Amino acid sequence: MLLVDVQETVWPAEVKLVYSQIERAGELPAHHQKRLRHHINRMWLEQMPVPSIVDAAKSLAIIMEKYA
Template sequence: MEALLQYATSRIIELEKMLLVDVPETVWPAEIGMVFSQVERAGDLPAHHQRRLKHHINRMLLERMPVPAVITAAWSLAHAMEKYE
């Protein structure tokens, strides 16, 4: 049971690092702003979460995900980020 708990803990830490990447201040392309503006309540997130969300949006667009899928994923990320204010 302890090995399972250690695995679960390490996996949670790994996933949090993916979600909460450290993103410096940057100027984002207009496409990022367009998608960001479509994500409900994204503008209400703290600035550091907004930068992280824009980082993830940028990566998804670079991976050529369809914009509706990026918006859906970004909404899900923004909702998860609300819990880490």
């Protein structure tokens, strides 16, 4: 589930806003960056509160760094 295959897409502004709050997300390999945005978008669509999305995305980014 964490390593879903994500195609190129245009991300909503909300995803970009949350993504910009994740330290070092831009240092992840491109495929992990896409996956992180995918997970942020999924959480947004599930109407999770933004602070919870940010916390979850930070945790995912840390995990993804280990697999970079």
